[in-house]
Amino acid sequence: MRIxxxxxxxxxxxxxxxxxxxxxxxxxxxxxxxxxGDVLIHAICDALLGAIGEGDIGHHFPxxxxxxxxxxxxxxxxxxxxxxxxxxxxxxxxxxxVITESPKLAPFLDDIRTVLAGDLRVASGQVNVxxxxxxxxxxxxxxxxxAAQAIVLLLGQ
Ligand code: MG
Numbered sequence: 001m002r003i004x005x006x007x008x009x010x011x012x013x014x015x016x017x018x019x020x021x022x023x024x025x026x027x028x029x030x031x032x033x034x035x036x037g038d039v040l041i042h043a044i045c046d047a048l049l050g051a052i053g054e055g056d057i058g059h060h061f062p063x064x065x066x067x068x069x070x071x072x073x074x075x076x077x078x079x080x081x082x083x084x085x086x087x088x089x090x091x092x093x094x095x096x097x098v099i100t101e102s103p104k105l106a107p108f109l110d111d112i113r114t115v116l117a118g119d120l121r122v123a124s125g126q127v128n129v130x131x132x133x134x135x136x137x138x139x140x141x142x143x144x145x146x147a148a149q150a151i152v153l154l155l156g157q
Pocket of ligand 1 (some may be wrong): 008009037038039042094
């Protein structure tokens with residue numbers, strides 16, 4: 001068994017939607033990023049890489065590389081899941097939390113879970129996505145950005 005943790009933050013900027021867990025959510029702002037800014041997928045990628053002792057997402061997909069400009073973060077996730085399987089591990093379960101004041105995420109959580117389960121090659125029952133606010137405190141509370149945390153357990157095959 002291996003365990004990994006991931007954390008990511010992106011700031012709000014101009015735009016009309018955010019990408020979260022591979023799902024497009026209409027919003028009055030976007031997230032500033034080199035890729036599509038999918039903060040939840042980035043946290044999951046770091047949790048997976050952490051579990052197999054492979055550094056972090058910035059090491060594998062540097063934001064100085066033009067190939068990843070505007071990239072679909074699901075590409076990163078699928079490649080990292082492939083790496084996990086190459087190491088003879090599979091995801092046992094994954095738990096995540098997205099922290100933001102807006103948009104409200106409850107209506108999207110089931111879709112996010114389905115998308116993530118597909119890319120992680122597991123059943124949706126092995127994936128959990130929670131949403132919370134920062135109760136108005138700090139940079140998240142001021143609506144300046146979105147944070148996400150992920151923890152994953154891998155089982156050797
Ligand atoms: Mg990121």
